[in-house]
Amino acid sequence: DIQMTQSPSSMSASLGDRVTITCQSSQDIGNNLIWFQQKPGKSPRPMIYYAPNLASGVPSRFSGSRSGSDYSLTIGSLESEDMAVYHCLQYKQYPYTFGAGTKLELK
Amino acid sequence: VQLKESGPGLVQPSQTLSLTCTVSGFSLTDYSVHWVRQPPGKGLEWMGVIWSVGSTENNSALRSRLSISRDTSKSQVFLKMNSLQTEDTAIYYCTRYFDFWGPGTMVTVSS
Numbered sequence: 001d002i003q004m005t006q007s008p009s010s011m012s013a014s015l016g017d018r019v020t021i022t023c024q025s026s027q028d029i030g031n032n033l034i035w036f037q038q039k040p041g042k043s044p045r046p047m048i049y050y051a052p053n054l055a056s057g058v059p060s061r062f063s064g065s066r067s068g069s070d071y072s073l074t075i076g077s078l079e080s081e082d083m084a085v086y087h088c089l090q091y092k093q094y095p096y097t098f099g100a101g102t103k104l105e106l107k
Numbered sequence: 108v109q110l111k112e113s114g115p116g117l118v119q120p121s122q123t124l125s126l127t128c129t130v131s132g133f134s135l136t137d138y139s140v141h142w143v144r145q146p147p148g149k150g151l152e153w154m155g156v157i158w159s160v161g162s163t164e165n166n167s168a169l170r171s172r173l174s175i176s177r178d179t180s181k182s183q184v185f186l187k188m189n190s191l192q193t194e195d196t197a198i199y200y201c202t203r204y205f206d207f208w209g210p211g212t213m214v215t216v217s218s
Contacts, residue, residue, distance in 0.1 A: 036151075043208035043211055044143075044151065044200075045208075046206055087150065089151070089205065091205075094166075094167075095165075095167055098150055098153065101151075
């Protein structure tokens with residue numbers, strides 16, 4: 001199975017900060033990765049598709065990038081509504097696998 | 108587009124879980140539906156998929172416990188998983204290829 005190593009597991013940041021969350025894949029997954037945002041008691045919301053592409057309705061302060069087997073989700077200027085858990089998912093190979101999640105909190 | 112999961116809420120250990128995902132706003136013959144679960148306070152686990160053509164793939168970690176099927180005339184997808192244990196306690200989600208999600212249904216495995 002492809003392992004998705006997500007870091008950090010949690011972080012706190014201030015409003016306006018630039019925040020980056022990373023997933024590292026154990027095998028080549030190309031750009032077959034989705035980033036999700038999940039707020040308490042809610043279903044996951046897709047944020048970034050196929051590595052760099054923003055999902056519909058996602059603010060432009062979110063961006064995705066790839067460097068080799070490292071995939072990053074960046075929030076350019078943190079807003080209060082961005083506090084959530086972020087998950088990555090690889091859909092290159094069965095079984096599809098998620099990262100363990102990153103909990104983003106306000107400092 | 109909407110998806111909604113329904114199921115028993117409480118299942119006894121060793122019993123079989125049956126969940127239904129009822130969809131609207133799209134056809135099951137055009138889109139795949141995946142099942143994802145999330146134990147309380149933990150991460151997400153992909154369980155399996157039924158593709159638009161009707162074929163299925165399951166997570167090997169669930170071995171032969173899981174089956175996914177559908178009734179296209181009723182716009183429903185079904186999940187059945189047997190030999191439930193306490194570690195199967197989770198919120199179960201159905202999702203249309205990860206773009207639209209149901210609200211999830213909590214399943215507790217307990218005697």
